[in-house]
Structures are given as C-alpha cells and as structure tokens.
Amino acid sequence: MTLDFLQEKLQDRIEKGNIRTLGGKAGLVDFVSNDYLGLSQNQELAKRIRERMDSEGAVPNGGTGSRLLSGNHRFYGAAEQYLQEVFRAESVLIFNSGYAANQALVSAVAEKGDTILYDQLSHVCLKEGAWLSRAETVSFLHNDLNDLEAKIKRAKGRVFVLTETVFSMDGDMAPLADLVEVCEQSNAYLIVDEAHSTGVMGPGGAGYMIQKNLHDRIFGRVYTFGKGMGVHGACVAGSKILTDYLINFGRPFIYTTSLPPHSVLAIEESFRYLSEHLVLQDELEAKINLFRSRWEKSLSHTAIQPVMIGSNKKAREVSMSLQEAGLDVRPILSPTVQRGTERLRISLHVHNTDAEIIRLTDLLSELV
Structure with missing residues (x-):
C-alpha cells in the first residue's frame, strides 16, 4: 500500500508555507x-463542579452510548431545563460540540429542493452542514444584505439563512436586527451560531440575540460552551418541534456517544457561576x-x-x-x-x- 498521495498533499502544504502541526x-x-x-481555569468554578459531582454519588465515568440508547443519563434533563431558562427557549437540546450542533441542525432541516444561503465567512461547520444536506447551497457576500436579498429572490423551495453573531476570524458582528427583518419579510428560516458571544454577552451569558431581544424571531440558535463558558459541549435552542425533529433526524446527535455526566454537570454549573459573576x-x-x-x-x-x-x-x-x-x-x-x-x-x-x-x-x- 502506497501513501504517496497523502505525502504529496502534505509536501504541497510545506512548500506553500501553510502546513499545520500540533505544538505550542x-x-x-x-x-x-x-x-x-x-x-476554564477558574478554581472556584472547578471546586463547585467537583462538589456537585461528589453530591451526586456514584455516576458513570462516560456517556456509555447514544442518548437514544443508554446515554441519556439523568443530568441531561436538569441541564437542558436550566438552559431553557437561560436562553429563553421553549426547548433546548445538548450536543457534544458546537461543530456537531451546527452540522446536525443545518444538514437535517434542509431537504432536496430547498436553498441554503450562508454568509461567506461562516464557520466551516455551518458550511459542511449545508453541503451534507441535499439542498442547493449558495454563499452571500459577508454581511451584505443587498446580496442576500437578491439571492433569496432567486432561491427555490424553503430558504434557510446561516450566519454567526461574532465571526471567528474577523471578530466583527452580523447585522442581526436587519437580517431578522429580511428573513421575516421573505419567510426565510434564520439559523444563528452564537459560539463567540455565548457567555461574554447577554444576561447570564445568554448571548447577543437575547441581549437585543431577537431570540424569539430566530428559527434555530446554536450556543457553544467550550469558549466563553470554559467547559465543553453545545446546544440548539428553539421550538419543541425543532428539537424533537433533531432527535429523530440529526445524524450527529443520533449516532454519537453522549457526553459523560461530569461534562453535563459542568455546563450547568458554569452558567450558574457566571450568573453570580x-x-x-x-x-x-x-x-x-x-x-x-x-x-x-x-x-x-x-x-x-x-x-x-x-x-x-x-x-x-x-x-x-x-x-x-x-x-x-x-x-x-x-x-x-x-x-x-x-x-x-x-x-x-x-x-x-x-x-x-x-x-x-x-x-x-x-x-x-
């Protein structure tokens, strides 16, 4: 077996000066x-997580299986109920990562004959979710409402618009109030990734959309906990119909071993800690x-x-x-x-x- 086809691509990266390596x-x-x-390095929060774990008695070290099998341990229900309050949502569904949450949401809701329009600077997990769906996928110019409106007019089927609150490479923000208006006027479904605003913005760290009272006008919201919240995991917040749909059709949710109890408890405790600080x-x-x-x-x-x-x-x-x-x-x-x-x-x-x-x-x- 030859691996030349792999080495050739790595060598190309080396020659172009963009080879990726681990280290630091x-x-x-x-x-x-x-x-x-x-x-992530807050020792007071770490102590609270340890004390909460100790108070729960014997718990599994791992998730043990998909949440549809053995992995739906009792800590999920408490955490998701608490997050419903934080994110002012009818329903919340926890995922193992923001990448998985975005990929599951986008790939599941759009079907053949639909159109997905994504901001050209959206994170790759949103783009991959679009590519994994059977919908037509088209980018629109970064934060350009005119380009978005023009492409919505040419779109077929249901239209899904994807963007982020804070863009991960540029640090700028989407014009969300205007995006909401555009999507409402055209009956498009808006999906927003709050990865880099979770924790750092909004009451209780609930993000920018709640800070601006836009949350009830968004089809699907994704919140990530491995950045501002210092722990791990993510969730989709929206309607009960949406989370039920993802439980049934979101492949990265269905076919993934669940988070261990420690991770789920840490999510809840992190938000409780931030609400006090x-x-x-x-x-x-x-x-x-x-x-x-x-x-x-x-x-x-x-x-x-x-x-x-x-x-x-x-x-x-x-x-x-x-x-x-x-x-x-x-x-x-x-x-x-x-x-x-x-x-x-x-x-x-x-x-x-x-x-x-x-x-x-x-x-x-x-x-x-």
Whole structure:
C-alpha cells in the first residue's frame, strides 16, 4: 500500500508555507485561546463542579452510548431545563460540540429542493452542514444584505439563512436586527451560531440575540460552551418541534456517544457561576477597550482582534517574534482564510493584565 498521495498533499502544504502541526510553547501569555472569561481555569468554578459531582454519588465515568440508547443519563434533563431558562427557549437540546450542533441542525432541516444561503465567512461547520444536506447551497457576500436579498429572490423551495453573531476570524458582528427583518419579510428560516458571544454577552451569558431581544424571531440558535463558558459541549435552542425533529433526524446527535455526566454537570454549573459573576463581562469589555485604545488599526469591537498581515510567511514571522517575547499569538494562514488576508488572530481575556496588553500593542507597532 502506497501513501504517496497523502505525502504529496502534505509536501504541497510545506512548500506553500501553510502546513499545520500540533505544538505550542508552555509558559506564554495567552492571547490565543477562546477562554474569554477565564472560566476554564477558574478554581472556584472547578471546586463547585467537583462538589456537585461528589453530591451526586456514584455516576458513570462516560456517556456509555447514544442518548437514544443508554446515554441519556439523568443530568441531561436538569441541564437542558436550566438552559431553557437561560436562553429563553421553549426547548433546548445538548450536543457534544458546537461543530456537531451546527452540522446536525443545518444538514437535517434542509431537504432536496430547498436553498441554503450562508454568509461567506461562516464557520466551516455551518458550511459542511449545508453541503451534507441535499439542498442547493449558495454563499452571500459577508454581511451584505443587498446580496442576500437578491439571492433569496432567486432561491427555490424553503430558504434557510446561516450566519454567526461574532465571526471567528474577523471578530466583527452580523447585522442581526436587519437580517431578522429580511428573513421575516421573505419567510426565510434564520439559523444563528452564537459560539463567540455565548457567555461574554447577554444576561447570564445568554448571548447577543437575547441581549437585543431577537431570540424569539430566530428559527434555530446554536450556543457553544467550550469558549466563553470554559467547559465543553453545545446546544440548539428553539421550538419543541425543532428539537424533537433533531432527535429523530440529526445524524450527529443520533449516532454519537453522549457526553459523560461530569461534562453535563459542568455546563450547568458554569452558567450558574457566571450568573453570580457577571462582572466578568465588564472586565472583558475593559480589556477590549484598552487594546483598541492602543492599537489604532483595530478592526473589531469584540474579544477577537485580527491584525492583518497579508502573507503566510510574514504572519509566521511576526507570530514567532511575539512568542519569543513571551506572548502566545498565532497566525491564521491561507487556506483557512482567503489568500491575501492572512493575519494574527488575537484573543483577549479577563486574565490578560493591562501590562500584558500594553506590551502586546507596543510589539505590534514595532513588528507590523
């Protein structure tokens, strides 16, 4: 058996300077993770999760099977009921990850003869969900309502529109109020991924759509817990009909071993903790404002701050210089982003000190 066909593609990546490898230096200042509120390393939260686990007695170490078989342990019901209140939804269904939730939702609801229109900068899990459906899939220009409206007019069957609240590579936000209006006027079904706004925005960390009172006008909402909430998993929030449908037709839900009890308990405890410590959202906002005040080229008002470089080689070089200075800043290279838009992706957190942010912006001024 020859593996030349694999090696050839890897070699092509090496020659283009965009080969992906695992690694990373220990002891660097975190400007790369999605742990915006520092909850993944919050020891008070960790203690609460341990105490809750101890209070529950003997529980399985693993999920043991699909939720349709042996994996629907009692902790799911309590967590989903609590999340219904957090997200002000008729029903909530927990998934193993945001990737799985988006892929399941999009691939299941659209059928042959329908049309899926997705923002061209949507995360790949939304795009893959569209590609896995039998619907026609078409991208629309990023945050461009005119282009979206034109494509809705040409669409066939039921129309599903996919977008994100905060875009993961650019840190900008979708014009959600206007998107809701467009979808309502055209009877399109709007699906919104709140991956990077969960926890950091909204009452109790419930995200941007609830903050702006748009949640009841959205067909399907996806919330991810492995970023701002510092734990793991995700959920789809919407109508009871929608979650019942996903239980029956969402393949990444049906054919996946469930999360273990510890993970499900951690989701609930993380939201309970944040509801008592919403000052963390204000602290993060202060860090964002500090960065923006010192980096005049800032393109974002969120914790995701892209610094545009324009080539893989230069992005790698600047990233390495920052890492050598003790700051963990990673490059985002093509083909992950479009060629010519290679960048540094800086994530800001409550655990970044003001001095660390000032040092970062000073070094960026020297290197970029």
